[in-house]
Amino acid sequence: MSENVIEVRGLTVDFPLRAGNIRAVNHVNFDIPKGKITALVGESGSGKSTMASAILRSVSSPGLISSGEIFYQGEDVLKYNKEKMQRFKWSKVSMVFQAAQNALNPVMTIREQVIETVRAHDAKITEKKILDKAKELLEYVRLEPGRVLAAHPHELSGGMKQRVMIAFSLLLNPELVILDEPTTALDVITQAYIFDILAQIHEDMGTTMLLMTHDIGVVARFAERVGVMYAGRLVEVGDVYSIFDNADHPYTSNLMKSVPSLLSNDDLQPIVGSTPNLLNLPSGCPFHPRCKQAKPVCKRVDPVMVETGVDHLVNCHIHSNEEYAREQHLDLEEVRV
Numbered sequence: 001m002s003e004n005v006i007e008v009r010g011l012t013v014d015f016p017l018r019a020g021n022i023r024a025v026n027h028v029n030f031d032i033p034k035g036k037i038t039a040l041v042g043e044s045g046s047g048k049s050t051m052a053s054a055i056l057r058s059v060s061s062p063g064l065i066s067s068g069e070i071f072y073q074g075e076d077v078l079k080y081n082k083e084k085m086q087r088f089k090w091s092k093v094s095m096v097f098q099a100a101q102n103a104l105n106p107v108m109t110i111r112e113q114v115i116e117t118v119r120a121h122d123a124k125i126t127e128k129k130i131l132d133k134a135k136e137l138l139e140y141v142r143l144e145p146g147r148v149l150a151a152h153p154h155e156l157s158g159g160m161k162q163r164v165m166i167a168f169s170l171l172l173n174p175e176l177v178i179l180d181e182p183t184t185a186l187d188v189i190t191q192a193y194i195f196d197i198l199a200q201i202h203e204d205m206g207t208t209m210l211l212m213t214h215d216i217g218v219v220a221r222f223a224e225r226v227g228v229m230y231a232g233r234l235v236e237v238g239d240v241y242s243i244f245d246n247a248d249h250p251y252t253s254n255l256m257k258s259v260p261s262l263l264s265n266d267d268l269q270p271i272v273g274s275t276p277n278l279l280n281l282p283s284g285c286p287f288h289p290r291c292k293q294a295k296p297v298c299k300r301v302d303p304v305m306v307e308t309g310v311d312h313l314v315n316c317h318i319h320s321n322e323e324y325a326r327e328q329h330l331d332l333e334e335v336r337v
């Protein structure tokens, strides 16, 4: 068995809104194996960013983690006290946010911000040590350290700022870096350049990465393991090769057919229908209204995760068998494919 940096169990995140409760993450079980690049993929609103922020216990208000556990070294992060949480963030698990460029303080130089970030976690460390580390990392993300450290954020391009944020995320040698759509709002060439840098960092430093993206093409090029999210659920998870060779969830295969980089353009098939309204989810499997393979049971019953291969799990009735039907007291005819 390989070791996991993080093990998420039964994680549920709710946004209680006036119009109703939105369950942005719904009973998710998910492992982040050490030393690998894992991706979470899904359409907008599927719960990727909420998952990312839940791991760092920084879900935005009014969101709250209603149940579940997040294990790091056998201990539930959700039970950490304030000091322990403070040590966990950035030095164990760091995060590069969607449009992270905006996270930089416009009135401070990068040099001042580097020092402040590190000092917040280690008050005794010398300025020289901080700057040496920062220079090394800025070179790593292919920026000129002297120039960048002296600059204010507005003197840098979007792509440069995003690379600064990647360097920042590595300042405290975390075991895991969570990257939430790290290239959104950047042009295609800059995006490719940034993924190239991230791959290099992963290769040289062995940093474990969790990448949130809506682009399954990026997953194919970059990730070793992938989880597919739909309406707050993890619907399929496994090794990238296993999933790309043999997507077991109709949503996963639809996602792959909708991307030009993986198939020839004339085979492109956009996913029919629209993303579900989380305030009014369809009954049973939330994907059933868009699913060409839906059976009667899909409308009625929530599927459970079943194993379809080594390290390959899928949440879909197509893979339910008769034994499962009996356990769940379902009509056998409904479940038979």
Ligand SMILES: Nc1ncnc2c1ncn2[C@@H]1O[C@H](COP(=O)(O)OP(=O)(O)OP(=O)(O)O)[C@@H](O)[C@H]1O
Binding pocket: 015, 017, 022, 023, 024, 042, 043, 044, 045, 046, 047, 048, 049, 050, 051, 060, 061, 062, 063, 214, 278
């Ligand atoms: N601050 C908030 N207030 C209310 N609802 C929220 C908030 N943040 C997220 N949600 C709800 O949770 C759902 C999941 O949002 P989330 O940002 O996690 O999705 P995502 O997969 O990251 O999407 P995107 O690709 O657009 O970033 C949203 O559809 C929204 O309904």
Ligand code: NI
Binding pocket: 048, 049, 050, 098, 180, 181
């Ligand atoms: Ni997001």
